Amino acid sequence: MGLNSNSRYSCLLAFATACLVLAANLSQAEDAGNLYNTNFDINAGERYFERQCSRCHGFDAKGNDETGAPDLTGRLSRASTEVGIFNIIRGGVPGTAMLPVAADLPDAQIWQLVAFIGSLSTNPANIDLPGSASAGGRLFNGKAECNGCHMVGGQGGRLGPDLSRVGERRDPEELLSDMLSPHQDVDPRWWTLRVTGRDGVVREGLRMNEDSFSLRIMDADSNLWSYPKNQIDSFLRVEESTMPSYTQTLNDSEIDDLVAYLFSLRKEN
Ligand code: HEC
Ligand code: HEC
Structure with a gap:
């Protein structure tokens, strides 16, 4: 992003x-x-x-x-x-x-x-945003399937950051670019590792941990896999986001609705 x-x-x-x-x-x-x-x-x-x-x-x-x-x-x-x-x-x-x-x-x-x-x-x-936060909330948990990877208020997936309070740390312009260009400046926490084990089996997942001796990844089904580095054939580090860009799949007004929804996500007072 x-x-x-x-x-x-x-x-x-x-x-x-x-x-x-x-x-x-x-x-x-x-x-x-x-x-x-x-x-x-x-x-x-x-x-x-x-x-x-x-x-x-x-x-x-x-x-x-x-x-x-x-x-x-x-x-x-x-x-x-x-x-x-x-x-x-x-x-x-x-x-x-x-x-x-x-x-x-x-x-x-x-x-x-x-x-x-x-x-x-x-x-x-x-702040007058063009979109509707409530329509954005429906998209987030419905058609756009953002909740498959993101948690809000304890509901959703673990394959991306928890967005429960994202409106406090990101402004609308940043939220827009998060959705349109997710591969910019990806935090290493969200890189992907593609690991080929000694047995030839390839597994891919989020890079949960990587040090001199071992690797740990979480695959798309949230399973954790640990590998001592001396027991793998090779591994590849993908420094991109697993989040797709939504420029093609969502129209402008849907994107506006999602921005309005994300920006409304804050600590409840
Ligand atoms: C007597 C009426 C009055 C009081 C009292 C007053 N203001 Fe104003 N303020 C105005 C008016 C009229 C303008 C618009 C001036 C202009 O740009 O033509 C203005 C403009 C401003 C602006 C610039 C807004 C912009 O869009 O650029 C700020 C900031 C501001 N005021 C803050 C304050 C603060 C803080 C106080 C209290 C300490 C205060 N004002 C008290 C009448 C008042
Ligand atoms: C396949 C999983 C996946 C899906 C689906 C997904 N995201 Fe993401 N998202 C991620 C990951 C991983 C990151 C962190 C890396 C990055 O910055 O892209 C992220 C980052 C973000 C961020 C920045 C969060 C922050 O803390 O800075 C926002 C906002 C966001 N996503 C919104 C959305 C929205 C809205 C949707 C649905 C339209 C969506 N995501 C769908 C995985 C996903």
């Missing part, structure tokens, strides 16, 4: 790394990343936001037509980086109702606001 191989979803997440690359305004704060982005900081930022910002931007931060304050839950128009947002909060937007914060407000508190705003755009409820 690869990063950024397809830009269909680029910058849907204002804070995705892909967008950080677009950093434009680095003049006022150094781009060392936000050090104030723990859950504690996000909560502190939210409390400050409710007191100082919500009267214009709304309690849900979705903006307000009367005050002209924009929606802050998606991609922002004036900033594509955390530093950019920091600078807007610190300096305001000249000539508009968006005034600077009090000059003596510590930077740390502004970073907490930045963290809070960032948490809004990675909240799946605030």
Whole structure:
């Protein structure tokens, strides 16, 4: 799977790394990343936001037509980086109702606001994806047979990573490329070994373990096979994913549905 191989979803997440690359305004704060982005900081930022910002931007931060304050839950128009947002909060937007914060407000508190705003755009409820998560869930467990290899919530196969919380670690663009180009950057955990034993029998499976003396594989039926290396004829390492590419077998709207479903998979709160 690869990063950024397809830009269909680029910058849907204002804070995705892909967008950080677009950093434009680095003049006022150094781009060392936000050090104030723990859950504690996000909560502190939210409390400050409710007191100082919500009267214009709304309690849900979705903006307000009367005050002209924009929606802050998606991609922002004036900033594509955390530093950019920091600078807007610190300096305001000249000539508009968006005034600077009090000059003596510590930077740390502004970073907490930045963290809070960032948490809004990675909240799946605030991201408009073209697909339907529920249709994607039906495909995943039905026609597309993803559950043959992947587990979600304790149900499914073991021939691929557990996807129960994949929406927390992959953004929509990455999920798309996972499905369209699975052979990019495959973690060695998911390589395949094709082993020919002394008896001439060839077995193929996921590389569960490989050291100087032995090999262990898991075949497509989830059977484990161990081989001392001095008892095999030869073996071949296939550094590709066993996951097929779905460019041919699923249409665009099915892929969109699956992306929406995968992105919704998170820890239940
Ligand atoms: C008096 C109303 C008002 C208050 C209070 C206010 N804002 Fe704003 N804010 C605006 C308006 C209006 C804009 C749009 C300015 C423009 O770009 O024309 C804006 C823009 C922004 C933007 C840029 C959005 C984008 O799409 O680029 C950010 C970020 C922001 N505000 C954050 C905050 C934060 C954080 C606070 C609280 C510390 C706050 N605002 C308080 C009115 C307000
Ligand atoms: C034959 C087994 C197999 C099938 C069927 C399969 N996958 Fe995979 N999948 C894998 C393996 C192995 C990996 C890990 C290697 C890689 O990155 O491709 C993987 C990786 C992924 C990842 C990246 C996970 C991560 O933690 O980064 C996603 C997302 C994914 N698959 C989604 C799907 C979806 C959606 C389907 C159905 C349309 C599907 N897979 C069908 C085997 C499979």
